[in-house]
Amino acid sequence: MAVQIGGLIGLYGGAALGILSWWLGRRIVKKQRGLDELYEHIWQKSRSISWFFTLTSIYILFSLVIFGIEIGAAMTLAIILTVHLASWGITGMILSINMNMTEPLKPSRVKFGISVVVVSLITFSIISIVTGNWWFLIASIPPNIIGLISALTPDKNKEN
Structure with a gap:
């Protein structure tokens, strides 16, 4: 070794x-x-939300194993850790932006952006696992950026 x-x-x-x-x-x-109560509330809420993403990723990985796709322990832990830390950071960023803006973000735009990121990550992760080529995950970067921009950009068409 x-x-x-x-x-x-x-x-x-x-x-x-x-x-x-x-x-x-x-x-x-x-x-x-x-470092006030709002800061603590935002990041506590973000940690709480990230556990739902982590739980979902665990169920998806278990489902892949049930369907006969073999995933190594190190890769499984890396995926779970990445999902947990990324969802913690992204939800914390969204909550920070939303709670510190004069006009909150539009929930439909945030849901659309997060959906684009989740679908992109799941799709390219499955392609990578099935083909055994992890370079396919790099192809998920542009849709993820588009999803994040969509989720974090306030509605500019709103009249003042």
Whole structure:
């Protein structure tokens, strides 16, 4: 068993950069007096919502195993961790934007944008698993960006 240097760098380097970014972000927000009850509520709610996405991804992965698609333990954990952290960050961002805007985001646009992201990720993940080629996941980046932009852009047609 050879040690994969790139994997070690990605695993521990990513964790170190994530912790450093989290710490610096909280430090900056604290200087701007942003660590208040609203901040705590937003991120607590976001963690709560992200568990629903995580539970859904677990059920999808179990369904794939039931249908005979073999997925390694490391890949399964990577998918679950990515879904959990991404949904936590994205929902936290949406809630932060929505609660700090004068006009809240339109729920139908947010639902459409999130639906585009979810369908894109599920579709390209299944294609990647079936073909065994994980490069198909890169093709999900443009639809994900379009979905996020759609979800996070306020309605410009609204009359003032």
